[in-house]
Amino acid sequence: MAKYRAGRINEEMKKEISAIIMNGLKDPRITAMITITDVEVTSDLRYAKVYASIFGTKEQKEESLEGLKSSAGYIRREVGKKIQMRYVPELIIVVDDTIDRGMHIDELIRKANEQKDQ
Template sequence: MARNTHHDGPGPSQRQLRVGELIRRTLSSVLSRGDVHDPELNQMSITVGEVRTSPDLKVATVYVMPLGGGAREEAIQALKRNKGELRRALMKDMTLKYAPDLRFVIDETFDRMDETRDMLARAEVRRDVEKDAEE
């Protein structure tokens, strides 16, 4: 029977969470030290917000955001250009059997937080919240 690799269960395993956090910290450190031989990437300040790994740990989706939220596409392109060097840095600093394939995506968490803040500031929403609080 073929194993379903799509994970609809209760969430990632402890191992996935542990490895994801280790990858996040390692990549954050490599990027902040400017250890990559790409002047364009080293000039960017990129936050690594989260890393999610596949159940087999062979793919790591890295959620990033450039400082200030600008130059998103440029940051993703610079990270993709340097994927091989970043994978080598991971292998040097970590004790995994294989370096995971890195996939870089923009971390939309900050945008969603801003949208939620804006929504809660709207007069009709404040009125509804205050009405519920009085009841």
């Protein structure tokens, strides 16, 4: 599969999964704000790793992740309706904590700059 095709499929799936989570899921466990940061589809289009960034308390994050994982079949079916592909990839949902780590590093830099100025 050409590299540009994989990128297009990744972006299209990311867009559709985000829309489905925002508009179509009615799971009461999903209370935190969820952002789909990336989707990586394997070259044979059988599996897709969905990276989700979840904002909220620790309990909200755990409940929302459980809700997302249990809704993976529904999300997969809806993606299959919207995107015409021979195989609709099985979704593997992974928590993406890069934003949290970035905020932590930013906080450390800010504290170091404050101490340097004193």
